[in-house]
Amino acid sequence: MNTEKTVYVVIGGTSGIGAALSQQLESENAIVHVASRKSGLDISDEQSVYHYFETIGAFDHLIVTAGSYAPAGKVVDVEVSQAKYAFDTKFWGAVNAAKHGARYIKKGGSISLTSGMLSRKVVANTYVKAAINAAIEATTKVLAKELAPIRVNAVSPGLTKTEAYQGMNEGDRNAMYERTQSSLPVGKVGEASDVAKAYLLLIQNSYMTGAVIDVDGGALLG
Template sequence: MTLQDQRVVLLGGTSGIGLATARLAADHGATVIVASSNPSSVKRALAELPATASGTAVDLTDPAAVTDFFAGLDPFDHLVYTAGEALSLLEVRSLDLARARQAFELRYFGALQAVHASVSKIRPGGSIVLTSGTAADRPAAGWSVAASICGAADSLVRSLAVELAPLRVNAVKPGIVRTPLWPDGFDYDAAAESVPVGRIGEPEDIAEAYVFLMNQHYATGSIVTVGGGNVLV
């Protein structure tokens, strides 16, 4: 399968999983458009991507800015949403509700607004691929907010797949992945010992799932888990 001559818009596509997905999509022949809130991150990403790529700094928590971004784009084939802030655990006993709401703003409502603003620009045969996380299936202490966001993303994907049919809507559900989103000092070695595959995921591992879903024309409402088996143990 190939993305040759297709256009892929990646929100959060300037670092980590998003950038790895942009690189892989470009390797498959796509023209990629990346966006994130950090102008310097956009600049760094474009230095790594082919000359055909383009990028823009957009505040993905600002509905008007997201609407304007898509209004300025020509029709495209696939929307990928991987945007997220650095993970921070929020225990219920010391919960900061404002921080909890802020996490939902980018990861959930940002994705919902992106779909709303872009759906009329996605060409027939195209798709939307959102991002969930294995915390929805195997949360730990302090993960109530993060797990709730992932669970909401799962439900959103299934609902949108029905509402927007025949447009395909799917999601990737990563486990622990070596990206800047994880807290400083996180013990990747210890985490690797706890998963069946014996190692931590790399952004390139997860990127393959996004490209698969863009290319898989019979999948919709699907949530592909790529976590090294971490939900099994």
């Protein structure tokens, strides 16, 4: 009987979708390594990422959910330095993780990245998020070819109730949730646990690579 434990690395796993996924992955047959800026890992720093994977060693599945922040606003108003900072964290951070994590991923393993619906839903004042998410989706497909037989996929969440919106005024936040709820075909705003299930699918289904899974309540339908 094979008693070897499955080892997961969840980067961005201390809050939001990553934390929900980490909980769903936990079992007596699993070891779940969770890392984020809170735990001291800066994924925009390639050396930091390189050394982090050295400390983990061989593992099975890498999931990157870090980097939800990006400045909103018109292109004429957004500080390019802030836009670059967001790219450094979410896009280049994902690339750093894939680059250095791939060396340690065992046979049958996978990498799951995180984009977002703004990659394909056109909304004014969101060019930074749109560009980052589109770049991640395009790169996911290239990495699926380059890193094969490691499988590389992405999850594209819609609006999800997480700590990412804690900084908003409570009234504004609730109004945003209500607007979204009334506009979505499913009639609800996503929970972190809803989105986490998509990563489980990508991890468990050995016939999926280069895929982008939309978990957005139907937001892309119009």
